[in-house]
Amino acid sequence: xxxxxxxxxxxxxxxxxxxxxxxxxxxxxxxxxxxxxxxxxxxxxxxxxxxxxxxxxxxxxxxxxxxxxxxxxxxxxxxxxxxxxxxxxxxxxxxxxxxxxxxxxxxxxxxxxxxxxxxxxxxxxxxxxxxxxxxxxxxxxxxxxxxxxxxxxxxxxxxxxxxxxxxxxxxxxxxxxxxxxxxxxxxxxxxxxxxxxxxxxxxxxxxxxxxxxxxxxxxxxxxxxxxxxxxxxxxxxxxxxxxxxxxxxxxxxxxxxxxxxxxxxxxxxxxxxxxxxxxxxxxxxxxxxxxxxxxxxxxxxxxxxxxxxxxxxxxxxxxxxxxxxxxxxxxxxxxxxxxxxxxx
Numbered sequence: 001x002x003x004x005x006x007x008x009x010x011x012x013x014x015x016x017x018x019x020x021x022x023x024x025x026x027x028x029x030x031x032x033x034x035x036x037x038x039x040x041x042x043x044x045x046x047x048x049x050x051x052x053x054x055x056x057x058x059x060x061x062x063x064x065x066x067x068x069x070x071x072x073x074x075x076x077x078x079x080x081x082x083x084x085x086x087x088x089x090x091x092x093x094x095x096x097x098x099x100x101x102x103x104x105x106x107x108x109x110x111x112x113x114x115x116x117x118x119x120x121x122x123x124x125x126x127x128x129x130x131x132x133x134x135x136x137x138x139x140x141x142x143x144x145x146x147x148x149x150x151x152x153x154x155x156x157x158x159x160x161x162x163x164x165x166x167x168x169x170x171x172x173x174x175x176x177x178x179x180x181x182x183x184x185x186x187x188x189x190x191x192x193x194x195x196x197x198x199x200x201x202x203x204x205x206x207x208x209x210x211x212x213x214x215x216x217x218x219x220x221x222x223x224x225x226x227x228x229x230x231x232x233x234x235x236x237x238x239x240x241x242x243x244x245x246x247x248x249x250x251x252x253x254x255x256x257x258x259x260x261x262x263x264x265x266x267x268x269x270x271x272x273x274x275x276x277x278x279x280x281x282x283x284x285x286x287x288x289x290x291x292x293x294x295x296x297x298x299x300x301x302x303x304x305x306x307x308x309x310x311x312x313x314x315x316x317x318x319x320x321x322x323x324x325x326x327x328x329x330x331x332x333x334x335x336x337x338x339x340x341x342x343x344x
Contacts, residue, residue: 002050005043012036024159024293025282027315030151075113082106088302101309112139127342134334138327145323149312153279159293161270163198165205166263167240169255169271169292171248171281172211172221180228183274184221186297188229190272194295195234207234208258208269210242210251248281252288274299276307280314 016032048055086103093099121132168191173184180188188209195204207229211221220243230236242258245251252271259267273281275296285292299307316323 002043002046005039005046009036009039009043012039020155023286024156025279025286027145027149027152029155030148030153033151033155034148075109075116079106079109079113082109082305085302085305089306092302098310099306101313102306105309127338130334130337130341134330137330137334141326141330146312149279149315150308153308153311156279156282156294157275157296159295161194161293161295162268163194163201164268165194165198165270166267167208167255167259167269168194168205169208169210169251169269170225171251171271171273171277172209172225172245173274174214175217175221175224178218178224180224183299184225185228186299187272187274188225189232190295190297192229192232192234194270194272195238204238205269206238206240208240208242208255210245210255212244212246212250214246248277249284249288252281252285252290252292256288256290270295272297274307276304276311280311280318283315283318 012032013036016029016036019026019032020029082102083106086100086106089102090096090099121129124132170187170191173181173187175181175184191207195207198204207226209222209225209229211225213220220241222241222243226236226239226241229239240258242251242254245254255271259269269290269292271281271285271292271294273294273296276299278294278296282294285294
């Protein structure tokens with residue numbers, strides 16, 4: 001048993017490593033890591049039991065204890081935490097719909113917790129049980145997908161590009177009164193930090209500021225970003241601007257066109273954005289045909305949960321056809337079985 005579990009764990013680890021090294025910009029990397037980690041914990045549990053090592057047993061069982069807590073009281077505890085976060089966020093950032101995502105998720109989790117207690121399935125007729133089971137299966141599917149996404153996101157944060165870059169793309173996020181706001185400034189500062197570290201060992205990269213002009217802005221975002229960087233010590237000759245993009249995909253695509261026009265296809269590039277946006281931005285880089293990894297700037301902790309919910313929704317939208325197929329298949333089978341039960 002121990003040998004079999006060990007072999008399975010090793011195979012899962014090799015599979016994860018091969019997927020991650022081939023391209024760290026995939027949600028499936030999270031899936032393979034989670035499988036490996038679960039298998040590793042089972043292996044440690046069996047090894048601890050066979051050797052009598054209490055420390056190893058505690059290490060292996062601790063994550064499962066957390067999962068057990070989540071399955072019982074986790075929804076309620078997390079919903080309370082999300083309510084508190086929503087209160088802080090809206091107090092600091094304003095009462096806007098985009099800042100209320102943690103509130104909505106908290107309400108949803110509270111409903112799930114109440115659902116666990118009252119078990120409404122027992123109040124339904126037998127013919128409706130498959131529909132209830134289908135709805136539960138959809139929730140489980142998205143929970144597992146979210147877990148894989150968060151794992152892939154965390155793994156991508158460990159990305160450390162080499163100091164051999166020709167370009168650094170800085171993704172825009174909007175101006176306030178034609179000035180660079182703190183969120184955008186953190187992205188530029190991250191690029192400036194990398195610029196000076198590379199310059200200390202080799203030729204410095206060109207900074208590509210990417211962002212068009214919004215309807216309420218008097219200048220393209222890229223120009224304001226460029227001015228900010230120059231005022232913070234970056235030589236003007238080491239800056240470039242891309243002033244036509246209006247979203248992240250266009251940031252990547254138009255910046256690629258600019259870099260291609262200067263270097264052809266032979267260059268190294270990275271991009272900077274906020275850490276919560278890093279993984280999704282890497283998917284857009286891949287979609288644009290840009291072989292570029294990213295580095296993320298820090299985000300205020302109170303802002304992170306709401307931002308991550310927004311990122312996950314965007315990830316779902318990017319693969320909406322696939323998720324629609326999965327959800328549609330589950331619902332289709334549930335409805336079919338309900339009809340069968342109804343007419344039997």
